Amino acid sequence: MAGVSLPSAENLLSKRVQEMVVNGEQPPHLYICRDDGDEADHQDVAASQLASIPIIDLGVVSESTTNKHVDELNKLHSALSSWGCFQAIGHGISSAFLDSIRQVAKEFFEQPMESKTKYAKGVDEVQGYGADPVPEEGQPLDWSDRLFLDVYPLHKRQPRFWPQTPTSFRYILEEYTVKMKTFTEVVSKAMAKSLKLEEDCFLDQFGERAELQARFNYYSCCERPDLVLGLKPHADGTGYTIILQDDVQSLQVSKDGHWFTVPTISNALLVLLGDQMEIMTNGIYKSPLHRVLSNSKKERLSLVMSYSPESNKEIGPEERLINEETPRVYRNVKNYGATHMEHYQRGQRALRSIRV
Numbered sequence: 333m334a335g336v337s338l339p340s341a342e343n344l345l346s347k348r349v350q351e352m353v354v355n356g357e358q359p360p361h362l363y364i365c366r367d368d369g370d371e372a373d374h375q376d377v378a379a380s381q382l383a384s385i386p387i388i389d390l391g392v393v394s395e396s397t398t399n400k401h402v403d404e405l406n407k408l409h410s411a412l413s414s415w416g417c418f419q420a421i422g423h424g425i426s427s428a429f430l431d432s433i434r435q436v437a438k439e440f441f442e443q444p445m446e447s448k449t450k451y452a453k454g455v456d457e458v459q460g461y462g463a464d465p466v467p468e469e470g471q472p473l474d475w476s477d478r479l480f481l482d483v484y485p486l487h488k489r490q491p492r493f494w495p496q497t498p499t500s501f502r503y504i505l506e507e508y509t510v511k512m513k514t515f516t517e518v519v520s521k522a523m524a525k526s527l528k529l530e531e532d533c534f535l536d537q538f539g540e541r542a543e544l545q546a547r548f549n550y551y552s553c554c555e556r557p558d559l560v561l562g563l564k565p566h567a568d569g570t571g572y573t574i575i576l577q578d579d580v581q582s583l584q585v586s587k588d589g590h591w592f593t594v595p596t597i598s599n600a601l602l603v604l605l606g607d608q609m610e611i612m613t614n615g616i617y618k619s620p621l622h623r624v625l626s627n628s629k630k631e632r633l634s635l636v637m638s639y640s641p642e643s644n645k646e647i648g649p650e651e652r653l654i655n656e657e658t659p660r661v662y663r664n665v666k667n668y669g670a671t672h673m674e675h676y677q678r679g680q681r682a683l684r685s686i687r688v
């Protein structure tokens with residue numbers, strides 16, 4: 333239609349999804365990423381099969397050599413080599429504390445827009461309140477808003493983006509960060525032991541200043557879940573990602589070419605492998621594609637903690653996992669996060685670019 337120009341991605345991303353929903357606006361064209369011709373995908377969603385992702389008790393994993401401990405490590409090996417994720421329980425973080433972080437996150441997003449935009453990021457920045465940076469032309473936008481904060485190491489923090497309301501937000505996030513540092517030590521050691529490697533080998537690759545980034549995701553209701561996704565399919569560029577879900581089942585992981593819905597378990601943390609652990613394990617453990625559906629009736633909140641090797645540190649497949657039968661799959665890399673982001677913005681997988 334001559335004379336009618338559609339808003340650009342920059343324009344759309346300068347506005348929050350939550351704002352569009354409050355104003356009763358329909359999803360604009362750039363949010364549409366599933367079309368009616370995509371029938372296989374629709375059938376898949378309709379079937380919405382629950383993923384039988386193993387539940388791993390970290391308390392049992394950390395015990396000394398009992399039979400149960402060995403069984404749990406075998407279960408972990410099977411989970412990460414097939415699904416690329418597992419549900420962690422027995423992590424020592426109380427349900428009350430998990431509820432309190434869900435609560436402050438909810439209170440943050442439920443505030444009026446002007447209270448949140450104090451922490452707004454520019455459309456091409458990463459930290460702050462907003463959306464992912466503007467993707468390449470042709471890539472769809474996501475029906476979600478997020479608050480993205482670097483939490484560790486401390487010099488990466490940008491306190492101006494840390495909400496002052498609700499008042500306990502900063503304190504609770506601080507405490508969660510401390511708990512996540514312990515959690516990642518336990519999980520990284522368990523992953524090493526499950527591959528019969530020296531228990532500190534992955535921690536050494538991550539480095540002492542391994543990075544933690546918190547992403548609070550808010551998925552507003554969407555009138556067209558058949559056309560719009562909360563988050564488009566992607567794999568994470570992290571070492572691994574720790575996801576705290578609420579009770580809305582919308583996260584899906586891909587396995588053998590099919591989408592499966594991740595069950596919500598209130599006291600579990602979902603550990604999802606990222607590309608950098610796939611590299612370190614020489615492809616034995618998988619970094620799965622995942623996506624978030626939109627939902628016409630319920631909002632959803634998640635808190636995603638990304639755990640990645642310290643910047644400028646070279647990482648690569650563990651030597652003991654390379655041999656004649658299983659040759660090296662990936663090259664050594666540095667600053668993989670940036671490579672991942674470039675590919676993500678184009679809708680591509682970065683891992684392919686570093687295959688041997």
Ligand SMILES: O=C(O)CCC(=O)C(=O)O
Nearest residue numbers: 547549575583624634636
């Ligand atoms: O919201 C979720 O459960 C997953 C979010 C996610 O995949 C991400 O932030 O990378």
Ligand SMILES: [Fe+2]
Nearest residue numbers: 566567568622
């Ligand atoms: Fe992700």
